[in-house]
Amino acid sequence: MSVVVVGSVALDTVETPFGKVDDAIGGSATYFSAAASYFTHVNLVAVVGEDFPIDEIQFLQSRGVNLDGLVVKPGKTFRWGGKYEFDLNQRETLFTHLNVFENFDPELPEHYRNSSYLFLANIHPELQLKVLDQMSQPKLVVMDTMNFWIERTPAALAEVLKRIDILIVNDSEVRQLAHTPNLFVAAKRIQTMGPKVIVIKKGEHGALMVHDSQYFWAPAFPLEQLRDPTGAGDTFAGGFVGYLAKVDDTSSVHLRKAVLYGSTLASFCVEHFSIEGLKNLSPQQIERRYQQFVTMVTCD
Amino acid sequence: MSVVVVGSVALDTVETPFGKVDDAIGGSATYFSAAASYFTHVNLVAVVGEDFPIDEIQFLQSRGVNLDGLVVKPGKTFRWGGKYEFDLNQRETLFTHLNVFENFDPELPEHYRNSSYLFLANIHPELQLKVLDQMSQPKLVVMDTMNFWIERTPAALAEVLKRIDILIVNDSEVRQLAHTPNLFVAAKRIQTMGPKVIVIKKGEHGALMVHDSQYFWAPAFPLEQLRDPTGAGDTFAGGFVGYLAKVDDTSSVHLRKAVLYGSTLASFCVEHFSIEGLKNLSPQQIERRYQQFVTMVTCD
Numbered sequence: 001m002s003v004v005v006v007g008s009v010a011l012d013t014v015e016t017p018f019g020k021v022d023d024a025i026g027g028s029a030t031y032f033s034a035a036a037s038y039f040t041h042v043n044l045v046a047v048v049g050e051d052f053p054i055d056e057i058q059f060l061q062s063r064g065v066n067l068d069g070l071v072v073k074p075g076k077t078f079r080w081g082g083k084y085e086f087d088l089n090q091r092e093t094l095f096t097h098l099n100v101f102e103n104f105d106p107e108l109p110e111h112y113r114n115s116s117y118l119f120l121a122n123i124h125p126e127l128q129l130k131v132l133d134q135m136s137q138p139k140l141v142v143m144d145t146m147n148f149w150i151e152r153t154p155a156a157l158a159e160v161l162k163r164i165d166i167l168i169v170n171d172s173e174v175r176q177l178a179h180t181p182n183l184f185v186a187a188k189r190i191q192t193m194g195p196k197v198i199v200i201k202k203g204e205h206g207a208l209m210v211h212d213s214q215y216f217w218a219p220a221f222p223l224e225q226l227r228d229p230t231g232a233g234d235t236f237a238g239g240f241v242g243y244l245a246k247v248d249d250t251s252s253v254h255l256r257k258a259v260l261y262g263s264t265l266a267s268f269c270v271e272h273f274s275i276e277g278l279k280n281l282s283p284q285q286i287e288r289r290y291q292q293f294v295t296m297v298t299c300d
Numbered sequence: 301m302s303v304v305v306v307g308s309v310a311l312d313t314v315e316t317p318f319g320k321v322d323d324a325i326g327g328s329a330t331y332f333s334a335a336a337s338y339f340t341h342v343n344l345v346a347v348v349g350e351d352f353p354i355d356e357i358q359f360l361q362s363r364g365v366n367l368d369g370l371v372v373k374p375g376k377t378f379r380w381g382g383k384y385e386f387d388l389n390q391r392e393t394l395f396t397h398l399n400v401f402e403n404f405d406p407e408l409p410e411h412y413r414n415s416s417y418l419f420l421a422n423i424h425p426e427l428q429l430k431v432l433d434q435m436s437q438p439k440l441v442v443m444d445t446m447n448f449w450i451e452r453t454p455a456a457l458a459e460v461l462k463r464i465d466i467l468i469v470n471d472s473e474v475r476q477l478a479h480t481p482n483l484f485v486a487a488k489r490i491q492t493m494g495p496k497v498i499v500i501k502k503g504e505h506g507a508l509m510v511h512d513s514q515y516f517w518a519p520a521f522p523l524e525q526l527r528d529p530t531g532a533g534d535t536f537a538g539g540f541v542g543y544l545a546k547v548d549d550t551s552s553v554h555l556r557k558a559v560l561y562g563s564t565l566a567s568f569c570v571e572h573f574s575i576e577g578l579k580n581l582s583p584q585q586i587e588r589r590y591q592q593f594v595t596m597v598t599c600d
Contacts, residue, residue, distance in 0.1 A: 086481055181386055183504075184522040204483075205505040206517065217506065217596050219517035222484040256599045296517050297597035299556045 001139070001245040002041040005032045006106050006131045007121025007234070009046040009057070009070065013081040013095075014273065016088065018227040024274035025056050026080065028121035028144070031231035034278040035238025035265040036119075037063035038286060039246040043112040045069035045131070049077040049100045059279060068109045073100040088229050089203050108134045117245040119237055120164070122146050125156035132163050140250055142166040142241050143195075144233065150176050161194035165250075168199040168237050183208065184215070197255060199240065199262075201233050209259050211252060218259045219296045221267035221289065228273045232266045235278065239265030260293045261286075301439070301545040302341040305332045306406050306431045307421025307534070309346040309357070309370060313381040313395075314573065316388065318527040324574035325356050326380065328421035328444070331531035334578040335538025335565040336419075337363035338586060339546040343412040345369035345431070349377040349400045359579060368409045373400040388529050389503050408434045417545040419537055420464070422446050425456035432463050440550055442466040442541050443495075444533065450476050461494035465550075468499040468537050483508065484515070497555060499540065499562075501533055509559050511552060518559045519596045521567035521589065528573045532566045535578065539565030560593045561586075 005028075012026030029046040036042045042065045048054075050072060061067055078101035081094035106127055113136050120128040120143040128143060135141075141164040149157050150173065161167070167190060171183060178186035187198040187210035197211045202220075209216040240262035247254050264286055268277045305328075312326030329346045336342045342365045348354075350372060361367055378401035381394035406427055413436050420428040420443040428443060435441075441464040449457050450473065461467070467490060471483060478486035487498040487510035497511045502520075509516040540562035547554050564586055568577045 182524060182526075184524050202505065205502065208519075215519075215522045215596050217517075217519035219508075219515075222515045224482060224484050226482075253600055260599065294599065296515050299560065299594065300553055 001116040001248045002043060003036055003117040003119060003241055003245045004043045004045065004108065004112050004115045004135070004138075005029050005036070005119045005121060005238075006045040006108075006127075007032060007119075007123060008078055008101055009044075009048050009052070010078040010080055010101070011052070012230060012274065013079070014083075014228055014230050016084040016228050017086055018225070019273060021273045023079070026231060026274060027078065028231075028234040030057065030060075030275060031234035031269065031278070032119055032121060032238040032241075033060055033065045034063070034275050035235040035269070036242030036245070037065050038265070038281060038283070039239070039242030039261070040064075042066065042242070043069060043109075043115055045106050045108055045112070047071045047073055047100050047104050049073060049075045052077040066112075069112060071107075075100045082230065084229060088226055091229070106131050116140065116248070117241055118142070119241050120144065120160070121234060121237075122149075125149055125153050125160045128160045129156065129163075132160070140165050140241075140244065142168060142237065144168050144237060145173065147173060147176055158193065161190075164195050166197040166199060167195040168201065168233070168240065170201045170203070170233065174198065174200050184210070199259065201236060203229070203232075207236070207259055207263060209255065211255050214252065216256045216259060217297075218263050219293060221263065221293065222296075223267060223271060226270045229270050231275065232270050235269040236262040236266040239263070260290055263293055264289045301416040301548045302343055303336055303417040303419060303541055303545045304343045304345065304408065304412050304415045304435070305329050305336070305419045305421060306345040306408075306427075307332060307419075307423060308378055308401055309344075309348050309352070310378040310380055310401070311352070312530060312574065313379070314383075314528055314530050316384040316528050317386055318525070319573060321573045323379070326531060326574060327378065328534040330357065330360075330575060331534035331569065331578070332419060332421060332538040332541075333360055333365045334363070334575050335535040335569070336542030336545070337365050338565070338581060338583070339539070339542030339561070340364075342366065342542070343369060343409075343415055345406050345408055345412070347371045347373055347400050347404045349373060349375045352377040366412075369412060371407075375400045382530065384529060388526055391529070406431050416440065416548070417541055418442070419541045420444065420460070421534060421537075422449075425449055425453050425460045428460045429456065429463075432460070440465050440541075440544065442468060442537065444468050444537060445473065447473060447476055458493065461490075464495050466497040466499060467495040468501065468533070468540065470501045470503070470533065474498065474500050484510070499559065501536060503529070503532075507536070507559055507563060509555065511555050514552065516556045516559060517597075518563045519593060521563065521593065522596075523567060523571060526570045529570050531575065532570050535569040536562040536566040539563070560590055563593060564589045
């Protein structure tokens with residue numbers, strides 16, 4: 001089954017203790033697509049400026065990512081600059097230049113609208129609603145959001161939450177959205193707002209999924225060198241949604257496997273700057289690391 | 301197989317957002333013994349003052365804990381006071397009155413010295429060495445330590461590390477001991493100092509064990525109400541060592557199961573203040589929760 005992703009394609013300037021890149025390919029839709037492309041066909045919706053080096057994402061097309069929904073507008077591409085200190089869990093945003101992304105108004109190409117799987121990356125909830133209105137009848141809708149929208153646009157966010165199946169956010173966002181510090185209580189509270197499945201990304205501590213009344217814990221990969229955490233969350237989402245779309249089955253077992261595939265792809269992402277770690281993975285590499293995730297939690 | 305534990309028996313005054321207890325039973329050896337007693341016979345070594353309400357730990361004897369090594373000295377019992385704020389991962393020590401514990405000089409009763417399993421709770425490394433010298437030939441030595449000894453007595457600590465098999469500490473202590481922020485690199489570095497197995501307690505994020513070149517991740521139990529985290533680490537150690545002593549097998553499979561049993565006992569501990577949660581568990585309760593731990597990480 002194919003997946004539609006609506007999000008950003010951006011140019012990132014990132015500094016970590018292990019190096020620095022300027023205007024490197026980034027953006028939620030880019031990371032998501034690169035990861036999901038290892039599992040299924042992806043239809044991307046995003047906007048870039050005339051300065052965007054389209055050539056650098058041509059490899060996505062060769063991996064089955066449809067770029068018909070990538071609009072080039074007059075002006076500059078969305079740029080983000082950030083710096084990670086020694087503790088790679090903490091980052092400082094140095095600048096955010098929305099540029100053409102400021103007036104992003106996602107318009108889904110006709111041939112995208114029948115896709116069964118939809119990922120709403122972290123954009124304004126009003127835009128997420130507009131996207132939902134354009135889809136025929138997706139089988140599964142997964143979304144991300146952030147503290148900015150939780151604080152600024154709670155009403156619109158509440159509307160989106162009612163219409164989605166799975167929320168993927170980080171632990172602090174879960175606590176903030178549910179107004180409680182206990183993750184388990186928070187997840188249950190969010191289940192009453194709409195999504196029946198909450199996937200909580202916890203960085204170096206792995207991920208936790210609450211589905212119905214079940215809990216599933218996934219480890220993080222024991223990386224001795226983690227170079228750049230940028231895009232890890234969207235890459236996780238790409239592996240997660242991509243796997244579900246591939247098997248076209250959202251039963252518990254597959255939701256759990258999807259979390260491990262998401263974690264697997266995210267672990268490859270953070271080993272390199274930008275999207276480098278997601279460019280040339282083999283199915284064998286992915287399967288081997290997936291099995292390592294399984295082994296890390298197995299007792300017998 | 302029986303286990304010897306050398307540590308503290310104390311009176312704790314603890315405040316959390318869920319309540320407060322004054323002079324409640326506490327201490328590393330107490331928590332450890334209570335947890336380990338569900339698996340095997342325990343020989344406790346500690347010191348208390350004349351004011352200690354011995355009656356309140358008589359239940360340990362009925363659970364097979366030998367208190368012959370509990371010495372009553374003139375003076376007052378070790379008292380600790382602490383407060384946990386809303387975030388139960390952070391605690392503030394309000395007071396530490398060592399009292400008779402200040403001159404603790406562990407003397408193992410003769411009939412303890414042939415025990416095959418030894419747990420050195422968090423005490424001065426010089427005392428840990430003295431205990432090691434008194435044991436005939438333990439099959440497995442497990443130890444805990446803390447930032448205080450890592451900073452103040454590194455040479456003595458290094459000597460103890462050379463003589464132990466398993467180190468159980470929390471994540472910040474691992475980083476501090478190995479002088480590196482990456483947990484995996486840190487654990488490998490500590491393996492070169494002596495212990496081949498490093499068990500890292502991560503509070504609400506579960507536990508991570510590094511054994512040889514393998515990693516094992518254990519979840520934390522999804523408790524909606526965690527009342528008092530005091531003693532969770534020693535309780536974990538009690539379940540961990542107690543299980544290993546019971547099966548008398550330290551192969552990988554059993555080390556992994558031991559981590560889950562440690563996590564299981566710790567989850568019961570933190571549901572109540574002091575040692576209340578460890579007093580009357582049934583084997584069925586323990587087994588049921590252990591299975592829930594397994595289910596939380598299982599994909600099929």
